[in-house]
Amino acid sequence: MRFQVLWLKRDLRWHDHDALAAALQGKTPLLALYIWEPQWYNDPHHSPRQAEHIAAALQEMRKELGPYAHQLLELEGDATSIFQILAHHGLKEVHAHREHGLQWTYQRDIAISNLLKKENIPFKEYNHNGVLRGIKNRKHWDEAWRDYMQREIPKYQLTDWPLLNQDNLARLNQALKDQGVEARISESKLPFGGEHSRKQLERFLQSEAKNYQSKIGEPAASRQTCSRLSTALAWGSLSLREVYQAALQAHKQAQYKSDLRAFISRLHWHSHFIQKFEMEMRMESENLNRAYNTIRQELNPQYLEAWKKGQTGYPLVDACMRAVKETGYLNFRMRAMVISFWSHILWQPWQAAAQHLAFCFDDYLPGIHYPQVQMQSSTTGINTIRVYNPVKQSLEKDAEAVFISKWLPELQNLPLPFKHEPWKLSSMEQGFYGFTLGEDYPHPIVDFAESANFARQQLWELKADPSVKAENKRILGKHTVAKRNISQRTQTVMQQKKEA
Numbered sequence: 001m002r003f004q005v006l007w008l009k010r011d012l013r014w015h016d017h018d019a020l021a022a023a024l025q026g027k028t029p030l031l032a033l034y035i036w037e038p039q040w041y042n043d044p045h046h047s048p049r050q051a052e053h054i055a056a057a058l059q060e061m062r063k064e065l066g067p068y069a070h071q072l073l074e075l076e077g078d079a080t081s082i083f084q085i086l087a088h089h090g091l092k093e094v095h096a097h098r099e100h101g102l103q104w105t106y107q108r109d110i111a112i113s114n115l116l117k118k119e120n121i122p123f124k125e126y127n128h129n130g131v132l133r134g135i136k137n138r139k140h141w142d143e144a145w146r147d148y149m150q151r152e153i154p155k156y157q158l159t160d161w162p163l164l165n166q167d168n169l170a171r172l173n174q175a176l177k178d179q180g181v182e183a184r185i186s187e188s189k190l191p192f193g194g195e196h197s198r199k200q201l202e203r204f205l206q207s208e209a210k211n212y213q214s215k216i217g218e219p220a221a222s223r224q225t226c227s228r229l230s231t232a233l234a235w236g237s238l239s240l241r242e243v244y245q246a247a248l249q250a251h252k253q254a255q256y257k258s259d260l261r262a263f264i265s266r267l268h269w270h271s272h273f274i275q276k277f278e279m280e281m282r283m284e285s286e287n288l289n290r291a292y293n294t295i296r297q298e299l300n301p302q303y304l305e306a307w308k309k310g311q312t313g314y315p316l317v318d319a320c321m322r323a324v325k326e327t328g329y330l331n332f333r334m335r336a337m338v339i340s341f342w343s344h345i346l347w348q349p350w351q352a353a354a355q356h357l358a359f360c361f362d363d364y365l366p367g368i369h370y371p372q373v374q375m376q377s378s379t380t381g382i383n384t385i386r387v388y389n390p391v392k393q394s395l396e397k398d399a400e401a402v403f404i405s406k407w408l409p410e411l412q413n414l415p416l417p418f419k420h421e422p423w424k425l426s427s428m429e430q431g432f433y434g435f436t437l438g439e440d441y442p443h444p445i446v447d448f449a450e451s452a453n454f455a456r457q458q459l460w461e462l463k464a465d466p467s468v469k470a471e472n473k474r475i476l477g478k479h480t481v482a483k484r485n486i487s488q489r490t491q492t493v494m495q496q497k498k499e500a
């Protein structure tokens, strides 16, 4: 028995799949493989809800395979051990997209590559979503990204799938079982996967996108007016290229062109941030600008509990923290605000907060998550220091307190201005509304103005420090493109605008 394997990771689709397209060129029987790894379950970034999304995507892929559904194998166990077993039972070749994950997935892929090399089994890896491995700087990255995104989507038929016959499949399953590897078939009731996400994309491009820019900062409205495609992109049930090409097409006819342009530029950011992370993965645990390693080293567990539970006494922050835990989603600005509150106002190390939010997000993608967390915590050195004021955000982006009222029922009976700032209620007013600050809802955990001043002062002082500047030079050289005839300062400003 000889077979090839298409190893699925964060690319859970059949459509626009370079690794599948390559595997289908061969005539050797092909098995698609998804591995449910114990390391994934034990990783605190991952949640049962994310697992449910993966299960739903796999279920749909199996449905799309129809009579060939058994060619998609789901196994539970350590990936390296599984490949070791397969290598001894007829594995001829492995095709996979490169995963831009955490250190452990990177190390796992190296271990598997070494193992396959030792067994003389080719391991063919393909770039995914325009992100490149092994580049030292961004010199030709933009052109390469555009070229990739505009390239024709590969054409192939699932009916051309070279099948591994049932007897051989049963033999292989038995060999795996004998070595303690269990097979499973995922089922899920969650509406997720390629077909569902494609309909969502169509709906967005055809109508909802017209309010994209005007509502993008609002925590309540943006849940309908943003594309909400991040989860599909994170687990790969849609390819970034498919979304990009559909958006370019829609842009030709749409009235709301600037909304679609803003959307398309975010698809570019998607790969831009992952590329940054790919080139400097230590960002997962360490400040991008190492000169910031001296600040915010101590974690206050009471602050962490209050922030996680939505009990900081700042209504918009608390509403966001409760909403994300319950629903797995927050719009960009609210994500930035809750991290800014944690890192700047509570003056805490970003690492614990990053992990909690990753667990909460259905769309958790390390390559976007970590660079964003660091940017909003002002540890990159090259970005503007942006300390979000939660009351200002609340008054501007949730003016009628719709979002706050939904997530903080304890404030529901208060008049509008006090929903934004309950600490302004006098004792008489509290009595009148049957509300007690400190009992029904906490006092502000810290004084905002004082804490914001402290953070700004510390961060601006550090920004002028020669060690920060030296690191900035290194970071700009590695992660940005030096434009001739443009001063260093203008480049920094341009980069900041691009990333903001």
Ligand SMILES: Cc1cc2nc3c(=O)[nH]c(=O)nc-3n(C[C@H](O)[C@H](O)[C@H](O)COP(=O)(O)OP(=O)(O)OC[C@H]3O[C@@H](n4cnc5c(N)ncnc54)[C@H](O)[C@@H]3O)c2cc1C
Pocket: 226, 227, 228, 229, 230, 231, 233, 234, 263, 266, 267, 269, 270, 271, 273, 330, 331, 332, 333, 335, 336, 339, 361, 363, 364, 365, 366, 368, 369, 370, 372, 373, 376
């Ligand atoms: C602290 C923090 C953590 C974040 N963590 C993640 C994460 O784990 N996974 C994730 O996908 N996004 C993350 N983002 C980026 C952004 O908030 C989400 O991509 C976006 O809110 C998803 O909603 P949407 O699909 O409706 O986006 P839309 O506005 O409709 O944008 C379309 C797509 O563009 C990409 N995109 C949008 N905004 C950004 C951005 N600022 N940076 C990079 N790509 C972007 C996403 O793939 C998104 O699905 C984070 C942002 C912050 C501030």
